[in-house]
Amino acid sequence: MSKNILEVNNLCVSFNTSDGQVHAVDNLSFNIRAGEVLGIVGESGSGKSVTASAIMGLLTSGNVNLSGSIKLNDFEIVGAKDSEVRKLRGSDIAMVFQDPLSSLNPYYKIGVQIGEAYETHHPDASKAEVRNKVIEVMKKVGIPEAETRIDSYPHEFSGGMRQRVVIAIALINDPKILIADEPTTALDVTVQAQILDLMRDLQKTSNTSIILITHDLGVVAEMVDRVLVMYAGRAVEVNDIKAIFSAPIHPYTRGLLNAVRSLDSAVREKLATIPGTPPSLLNIPQGCAFNPRCFYKQWVGDKCLVQKPELHEIGNGLTACHLSKTDIERMNKDELPVA
Amino acid sequence: MARFVVRRLAFMIFLLAIVSIATFLLFSVLPVDPASLSCGQHCTPEKIAANRIRLGYDQPLINQYFTFMKGIFAGRSYGEGAQAFSCPAPSFGYSYYRGQCVTEMITNALPATISLTIGSAIIWLTMGIGLGVIAAINKGKIQDRVSTGLAIFGLSMPTFFIGLLLIYVFIIWLQIFPFPSYTPFLDNPFKWAQALVLPWFTVAIVSAALYTRLTRDGMLETMSEDYVRLAIAKGLPRRKVLVRYVLRGAITPIVTIAGLDIAVLLGGAIITESVFGLPGMGRLALNSVTDSDLPVIVGITLLTAFFVVVANALVDILYASLDPRVRLES
Numbered sequence: 080m081s082k083n084i085l086e087v088n089n090l091c092v093s094f095n096t097s098d099g100q101v102h103a104v105d106n107l108s109f110n111i112r113a114g115e116v117l118g119i120v121g122e123s124g125s126g127k128s129v130t131a132s133a134i135m136g137l138l139t140s141g142n143v144n145l146s147g148s149i150k151l152n153d154f155e156i157v158g159a160k161d162s163e164v165r166k167l168r169g170s171d172i173a174m175v176f177q178d179p180l181s182s183l184n185p186y187y188k189i190g191v192q193i194g195e196a197y198e199t200h201h202p203d204a205s206k207a208e209v210r211n212k213v214i215e216v217m218k219k220v221g222i223p224e225a226e227t228r229i230d231s232y233p234h235e236f237s238g239g240m241r242q243r244v245v246i247a248i249a250l251i252n253d254p255k256i257l258i259a260d261e262p263t264t265a266l267d268v269t270v271q272a273q274i275l276d277l278m279r280d281l282q283k284t285s286n287t288s289i290i291l292i293t294h295d296l297g298v299v300a301e302m303v304d305r306v307l308v309m310y311a312g313r314a315v316e317v318n319d320i321k322a323i324f325s326a327p328i329h330p331y332t333r334g335l336l337n338a339v340r341s342l343d344s345a346v347r348e349k350l351a352t353i354p355g356t357p358p359s360l361l362n363i364p365q366g367c368a369f370n371p372r373c374f375y376k377q378w379v380g381d382k383c384l385v386q387k388p389e390l391h392e393i394g395n396g397l398t399a400c401h402l403s404k405t406d407i408e409r410m411n412k413d414e415l416p417v418a
Numbered sequence: 419m420a421r422f423v424v425r426r427l428a429f430m431i432f433l434l435a436i437v438s439i440a441t442f443l444l445f446s447v448l449p450v451d452p453a454s455l456s457c458g459q460h461c462t463p464e465k466i467a468a469n470r471i472r473l474g475y476d477q478p479l480i481n482q483y484f485t486f487m488k489g490i491f492a493g494r495s496y497g498e499g500a501q502a503f504s505c506p507a508p509s510f511g512y513s514y515y516r517g518q519c520v521t522e523m524i525t526n527a528l529p530a531t532i533s534l535t536i537g538s539a540i541i542w543l544t545m546g547i548g549l550g551v552i553a554a555i556n557k558g559k560i561q562d563r564v565s566t567g568l569a570i571f572g573l574s575m576p577t578f579f580i581g582l583l584l585i586y587v588f589i590i591w592l593q594i595f596p597f598p599s600y601t602p603f604l605d606n607p608f609k610w611a612q613a614l615v616l617p618w619f620t621v622a623i624v625s626a627a628l629y630t631r632l633t634r635d636g637m638l639e640t641m642s643e644d645y646v647r648l649a650i651a652k653g654l655p656r657r658k659v660l661v662r663y664v665l666r667g668a669i670t671p672i673v674t675i676a677g678l679d680i681a682v683l684l685g686g687a688i689i690t691e692s693v694f695g696l697p698g699m700g701r702l703a704l705n706s707v708t709d710s711d712l713p714v715i716v717g718i719t720l721l722t723a724f725f726v727v728v729a730n731a732l733v734d735i736l737y738a739s740l741d742p743r744v745r746l747e748s
Binding site for chain 2: 135173177
């Protein structure tokens, strides 16, 4: 097994707002190995994107409280000077954002915008070198006629092509880690598949690690090795992809899976949902944050209401749930507590 | 791009024709009789009637309009025989009150106004945008409050008050400047600037506020754009992100307003010019209104409209080069 390229330990992020302190990420720990694809899954507001921003070193404004540790190849990002983190941004860690339509600056040619990422980290490169490099990476991400398209403006591209441009920006410096924050959410379904294929191919040829942030389990199933499930700022399950789909070890993961419609479900069958809504981060429930929405808390009892479950091993995975191993097996056999 | 420019210019000419008709009609219904005004002290009905014919006010309105328009392109002459005189093209008419061609009066007044406009525009754009940038990058901090506060202070001061204040402080109290007397730039650039510094700042202090606001709010809005986040994620240095991305994204509305402000100012800064005794368009307009010197007022109105329409067209064309998306939509 190759060594960890990124180690996140006890990461806590909170924001001071006029309504009080928002705990966006609470005591999060995970790691990622070279060449691995890690999926981070959760509903809106579960802390996925904040985690990504923290890794990029983008949480620098005055109202952010950041603690814990994020180590990239032994370089500590938390608390590092912005000028030092800046050297990593776009070179060692790159990011692809959700909406390719708004990720590109409408005023500059795409060649300039891709080239900028290279120039910043290779200040000695000549104009011709940069241009060649840009054309090379545009070809790599499958933009046809790169030699002429390099002088086009973003509005002259389709959404899918723009996302390829954004990926080209991310890949031009051969990053060690690529963070993709819902990279396909804003795209048509057919284009989604193309972009995912592209990312998977690039990952295989370059051995880049990818953190894929999504709420779409379909996307996860297609390309992820391991999944981190987040709920209300905490990791609730970490497991490899097969286990997530065959035998999840947290009721929340189980709920997410039930909400996925499969091809063999009956036409008139009602789509399963998780009752209730995610908690407000200003007011996270006592005990297990998921308890108000959990079917299985009766099997455990009051412990769910008072004690925060810590991550612990069950099988090959980690779960933050008070359910015993036997209870989890019952859950996966579709047994439900008597109401 | 060429087609866009041609179309925009054609529209501009159409607009100017409409403006000229409207102005002409507006002033023809005023209860002022130029013929009797230009008659002098010992006036008789016969003299008035003769004047009316000499100045062309006996003609139907439509003929008057076309004579006027023709004068702009071909020049115009008045009267006959020994009393005849002519105003060469472009002729905006003849001031019976001053006995001078309107065009000549305007050409005499324009240099002072142009000097005032260009100088103050440079100052207010630097000041306004500069304070706006400072406010935006220090949002919520003391620098932001001070910048915005200064801007609002400038905006809420009446022009004449700032003008008088500057005169009092710098001319009477500190005696840094002599009392301004306008000298053309070509005669003596130093004296030219010396006479204009205070008027420049008077106009600039009042105008800068809006630009501070526009820059600050535009930059703050752009800062939350995804493309700015991506620029930071690329590892670009902060200053580069601020200038190439944030300020660039906020500059378009500033260009629009600046174009119009400059155009309006070219039509004359009545208050500033009066306070500092600058012989510009504003003072000419003011005097003409007091004297009911109709042809001059019509001339200045048309010229100001011309400036605004041209500035508008220029701004539109500039837009197309500022924002690559505009070209397609045109």
